[in-house]
Amino acid sequence: MAEEKIIDLMGISKSYDGNIVLDNFNLYIRKNEFLTLLGPSGCGKTTTLRIIGGFENADSGKVIFEGKDISTIPPHKRQLNTVFQKYSLFPHMNIEENIAFGLKVKKMDKQFIKDKVKYALKLVNLEGFEKRSINSLSGGQQQRIAIARAIVNEPRVLLLDEPLGALDLKLRQDMQYELKRLQRELGITFIYVTHDQEEALTMSDTIVVMNKGKIQQIGTPEDIYNEPKNAFVADFIGESNLFDATMLQDELVEIFGVKYPCVDKNFGINTPVDVVIRPEDVNLVDPTDGITTGTVTSAIFKGVHYEMTVDSFGVEWLIHSTKLSQTGTEVGINVKPFDIQIMYKPKGEDAEAVMLDE
């Protein structure tokens, strides 16, 4: 992938009434990538987007857009467009007027605007909707119009603030594919804000996991899921078994008194660490074959797999498996060495940043 930066956020800090929302935030966004800012509410993701869009000014730091500092440029002069959380369509205008708004303000030619509107409606699969009123549309359709209204201006970057938040599950999933398709077809950079980890994993090229105004991890969806950098990321992305553990030596970790071989090195000797094991990576075997043993305390059918909890000498394990082990069964627990993800314990100031929200 071309490493050309389109947006560079340098040392952005922002606070409201003494609450720090963004703390010396540094991030660059590459051309044509689908980047997602992911985190719980209040983590600063929307503020970051609003600073890029120009709706908020950072207390300190710079926003560089294609090599130029745009920190003090007002939103209407930035070559960016935003799709807002609740659509923010103009209710007194029909669909055509809504989509044409940006082009009309720029005094484009009438025929040009007409063609553009038609093209934009086609892109979002709402051909022939020009004269309809906003109120006659469903939530999903309004969302598409909001997207059409933004992309018709040919922005270099499209900012999306939880655009699917108000839609129901099925529609949300359809729109995820649609957005990904649009991004590929248009070849523009998308910066997407969401608290939904599934949305982030499905669509993104790059995910930025944020908490309390700080970046926790940047990486591809696979990186973030398979190799979370700390307990917060592991817990926020997908379900996981998160344990306090001790790294005894290279390639050997002790979890609640049981030793497991792993593949990590260079943590030193007897170092306290966090360990994450994904529920689908835990294998239930015959009690005699397990590294440790336990009793199944619950088993729920989830469609694709069963979700089971196993009590192993007071430690609870979450397990996803397509094979059912009935409640009450004695089982052995096995984990392959490379499925154990070892993470340093957060230190000092960072400890606060990764404190789990629940």
Place this chain on the structure above:
Amino acid sequence: MVKRFFERFYVLIIFVLLYAPIAILFVLSFNASKSRAKWGGFTFKWYGELFHNSDIMSALYTTLIIAVLSATIATIIGTVAAMSIHNSRKLPKMVLMNATYIPILNPEIVTGISLMLFFIMFKINLGFITILLGHIIFNVPYVILNVLPKLRQLNKHTFEAALDLGATPTEAFFKVMLPELLPGIITGFLLSFTFSLDDFVITYFVKGAGINTLSTKIYSEVRKGIKPEMYALSSIMFLTILVLLLIVNKRSEKQEKKAAVKG
């Protein structure tokens, strides 16, 4: 069945009691006889005399000018005030909202006397300007209260969305915000206009000598002894205000329906 009859009867009595005095006024305004007790035949005479009375015509002219000017200025001030109230934080918002309600709840006579004292203290000559200022002051809260709900209905990002699409803040205001607020602004204007036409108490205290609006004119005429012309004038005022109120109500009904469809 019987219950329904009594329910209807009850409503009927209320309306008769409410409107009978006005109906009498209305009937007497067409009475050719000057007596209040005797029907002397139907006539438009009093209406005719009314329009030839230069005092009354100049009072009408003053009333209309003040109504139009005070409603227009109050609408502009009120709309701007509503927007800043809407955008303030919780505590100032609460203070400002109460400051808005107080002039509405305040007895008019108190407002009238205090305005008069204020104008005298600052040596502003009582006359046209003081009536106008007085009317603007009591009309602003009604505009605020009609524009605020429209602002609340508006998605908070609508203005930002217009900026985002390249509109300057001024363009965004006139092309996106104003059309959304317009129904509330117009209702506020019509109410202000009506209240201004209607007002007696405040006008009476701040008008000074040598100028009259219709209501103060009627009052001074009545003190000299009631002439049937006054019945005619009162009837016209009543009808004008009735029509204005019907328009206002019709408008808010339409808006409610629209809001219900949206919701």
